[in-house]
Amino acid sequence: MTVGIVANTQKKGARSTLDRLMGVLAVRGISTALERETAGLLGVQGGLDGPELAACSDVIAVLGGDGTMLNAMAKLGPTEKPVAGINIGTLGFLTSCTDEEVGQFADALLSGEFSTSRRTLLCATVRSVDGSEKEFRALNEIVLARGQTGRLVSLSAYVDGDLLNHYRADGLIVATPTGSTAYSLSAGGPLISPAAAAFVITPICPHTLSQRSLIIGDHMTVELAPENADEAPMLFTVDGRDCVTIHAGDRIEVKKAEQSLNLLRLPGHSFYETVRQKLNWRGG
Known part of the structure; x- marks a missing residue:
């Protein structure tokens, strides 16, 4: 077995966690491969780029x-x-264990006592008015939002070709169930179980308070577009990165990606446990 490792080299404690992980894997006879920047953190040669690392690994560990x-x-x-x-720190929504549980992680790999949670990805295609296209993948969400202006903007959303709504808002979020715990939640959207075959469309600070989140099936296609040329350009982002300027006449098509993410889960850890911990849910 080979474990590919990608670390956040800027995060405090990344080097010590990386050393600990490689140590517990080596003791158990599990080989490791390092992403290029991660190898640089250790000062070693032979790091791989992302696709190469994925191709040669049986499991990929992401530290951060x-x-x-x-x-x-x-x-x-x-x-x-x-x-x-x-x-590195407390348990997150997308993490399998903490840096204190790397020994448990290594044991689970040897015994095969782990499960995977299949997470839907979004495929977003930006179609520019000049005829060019660019495709993006998102695990959490895509966002179309106001650009440099401090004013509300006008945008429209369509579901399978039917008009959903004309919005006056700071922007609009289309999120996966995984992304329902991120920006969409902060904007007032609902929590959605990762197993649900759904997307959630959430307006950001809408002018009309009756405009709420809408959950749709993940087999549907969503299209977003600016409505007012005077308010363009807007900004399109993918999981908080890949910022693209959207002009009047541009269109964004969002649908379920062909690929999914297989998120590894250790025994005793679940989405519901993480929700209780991160949101401080308590009874009575």
Whole structure:
């Protein structure tokens, strides 16, 4: 077995967690491969770029937090290999264990006592008015929002070709169930179980308070577009990165990606446990 490792080299404690992980894997006879920047953190040669690392690994370990996982997914490219998030600090929504549980992680790999949570990805295609196209993948969400102006903007949303609504808002979020715990939640959207075959469309600070989030099936296609040329350009972002300027006449098509993310889960850890912990849910 080979474990590919991607670390957030800027995060405090990344070097010590990386050393500990490689040590517990080596003791158990598990080989490791390092992403290029991660290898640089150790001062060694032979680091691989993302797709190479994914191709040669049986499991991929991402050291950092939820943001590191999002960046790693973009770096790795499409892969069906199980991906384990090892959080440096407290448990995150996208992490399999904390940095104190790397021994448990290594034991689970040897015994096969782990599961995978299949997470839907978004495929977003930006079609510019000049006829050019660019495609993006997102694990959490895509966002079309106001640009440099401090004013509300007008945008429209269509679902399978039918008009959903004309919005006056700071922007609009289209999120996966995984992304329902991120920006969409902060904007007032609902929590959605990762197993649900759904997307959620959430307006950001809408002018009309009756405009609420809408959950749709993930087999549907969403199209977003600016409505007022005087308010363009707007900004399109993918998981908080890949910022693209959207002009009047441009269109964004959002649908379920062909690939998914197989998020590794250890025994005793679940989405519901993480929700209780992160949101401080308590009874009575």
